[in-house]
Amino acid sequence: MKILDEVSRTLNEYLLLPNLTTADCTPDTVDLSVPLVRHRLDEQPAIRVATPLTSAIMSAVSSPRLAIALAQCGGLSFIHQNQPVEAQAAMVTAVKRHKAGFRFSDINIKPSATLGEVATLLESAERDVAVVTDDGSPHGLFVGLISTDDFHPRRHDLGDSVESRMRRAADLVTAPPTVSLSEANTLIWDHRLDVIPVVDDEGLLHSIVLRRDYELHKQFRNESIDTDKRFRVGAGVNTHDYRERIPALVDAGADLLCIDSSDGYSVWQADTLKFVRHTYGDDVRIGAGNVVDGRAFRYLADAGADFVKVGIGGGSICITRDQKGIGRGQASALIDVVEARDAYLRETGVYVPLCCDGGLLTDSHMAVALALGADFVMLGRYFARFDESPAPLVRVGGQFFKEYWGEGSNRARNVTRYEHGGGNELAFEEGVDGYVPYAGSLYDNVDTTIAKLKATMISCGATNLPQFHENAVLVPVSQQSFLQNTAEIQLRDRPSDTGR
Structure with a gap:
């Protein structure tokens, strides 16, 4: 037995002290871009994103729709592995088609x-x-368009065919697959179109460009895209069927994989990492975890992990600490693992990014996690609240909520993530099933979060995350400080806030 001489601390127990804000510290100059995979300091990482936000490997969170929206905002989603291999690969393909x-x-x-x-x-x-x-498929022979402007339910017989009211292909402006986005948008504006179909020489539909996407594309100039300008997407894998799942996900185009487990300090994760390195070398990138101390980080880094996730028991729907007595306060875990990450860098010259996964209830918690040395964060509850998540929207007591469940809950029955001694059923739950307040659009909320993170970094005199890691000054929060921060006042009634 060994007892550590420390108190297990959460992210909520620290505050940042301001540093000198210089003239070059403005929102326009703050760079939040981060590497997602291991690299030597004198080399560019194979995958880098403009926004340090990733979505959790959860069935309630990471759908293709959310993955596309988050990639537009500069982040990355991980499609969950708690489904058949073919279904997960199809989700990855759906994102990569864009x-x-x-x-x-x-x-x-x-x-x-x-x-x-x-x-x-x-x-x-x-x-x-x-x-x-011709066949109603997304890549069939293009024959026309039909919109709500082409017919009216009270004027036209709803039993009539679509063909009777559609605008025919021969009368429409189309573009070839070689068209650039700039050229497509020029056609849209020159011809006053709402949509332009991209059609090949045989008349088969490839994709579409929408006029309403123009503003989004102008607003989000830092999309997470690959060399072919397709949106990047990650995918979760497990330590059971990885020999079948990983090749299928690679063929589907997944940019980044991550072993999805509540406890990553195991020979099974090392075996999975070795399989990837032996089969693909460095052409396939894969993260591992979760861990809460430097020993586990070093084990996974030595095994070839491209990044390591930090956090056990800190998630809003995770009850691992209650059920198994295993975990660590998220701040304490980060402090220990960051020290090990930096030591690994000094010894090997290789930087292995860290992902803070769990314990992130507010935007300020994200800022503290990044200040402590995390490179990016992984969020479940945060993204589950948005329109783009696959969770159902429900009304409870006059308020709108999104359903939200943990991968360790009986609803998810994710045995490959939470194996309790074999079998195909969970022996006990390590997650709960409930609701989170509905918060509206991902785009609006991520924009607000990014603004807050930049404002925090400006107050701390940092214009990029490496500076933030090096120069941040933090102080533990006493109980009295916490009470002062949360003093109750009677608030005026105002329109409901769809954010936090």
């Missing part, structure tokens, strides 16, 4: 379908235009 500004056509219909069917399709998808292909 280029920045180019959309995979997901609202399609046959010309023989009825107007009633297309009306239902458009209403359920909250869209105003559908692409008509």
Whole structure:
């Protein structure tokens, strides 16, 4: 037995002290970009993102829709592994079909379908235009477009065919697959179009470009994209079926993998990492975890992990500490692992990024985690609240919530992540099933979070995260300081805040 001479501290127990804010510390000069994979300091990392936010490897969080939205904002999503290999690979493929500004056509219909069917399709998808292909598939023969401007449910017979009211391909402006986004947008504005189909020489649909995406593309200039301008996406794997799952995800185009486990300090994770290195060398990148001390970090770094996730028991829906008595305060875990990461760098010349996973209830917690040395954060509850998450939206007591469940809950039944002595069932739960307040659009909330992180760094005199790591000054918060920070006052009524 060994007892550490420390108190296990959370991120909520630290405050940042301001440093000198110089004239060059402005929001426009703050660079939040981070490496996601190991690299030598004199080399550029193979994967770098503009926004240090990633979404958790959870079925309630990381859908293709959310992955695309987060990539537009400069972050990265990890598609969850608690599903058949083919289903996960299909989700990865769905994201990789999208280029920045180019959309995979997901609202399609046959010309023989009825107007009633297309009306239902458009209403359920909250869209105003559908692409008509010969077989109703996203890559079928392009035959036309039909929108809510082309028919009216009270004027036209809903039993009539789509073909009777659609705008035919021969009368529409289209673009070839070689078109650039700039050229496509020029066509849209010159011809006053809402959508331009990208069609090959054989008439097959490749993708579409929407006018309404123009402002998004202008607003988010730091998308996470690969060399072909497709959105980047990650995927979770486990230590059981990795020999089948990893090749399928690689073939689907996953940019980054991560072993998904509540406790990463195991020979099984080392075996998985060795399989990747033996099979793919450095062409496939994979992170590992979770860990809470320097010993576990060094073990995974030596085994070849491209990044290491830090945190056990700190998640909002995680009850591992209650059930197993295992874990560590997130701040204490980060402090220990960061020290090991820096020692590894001094010894090997290789930098292994750290991901703070858990214990992040507020934007200020993210700032503290980054100040303590994390390179990026992984968020579950934060993203589960948004329109783009796959969780159902429900009304409870007059308020809107999103359903949210942990991968260790019986709802998820993620045995590959939480193995309790074999079998196909969880012996006990390490996660809960509940609700989180609905918060609206991912775009708006991420924009606010980024503004707060930049403001914090400006107050601390840092314009990039390496400076923040090196120069941040933190102080533990006493109970009295905490009480003073949360003193109760009677607030004025105001419109409900859809953020935190």
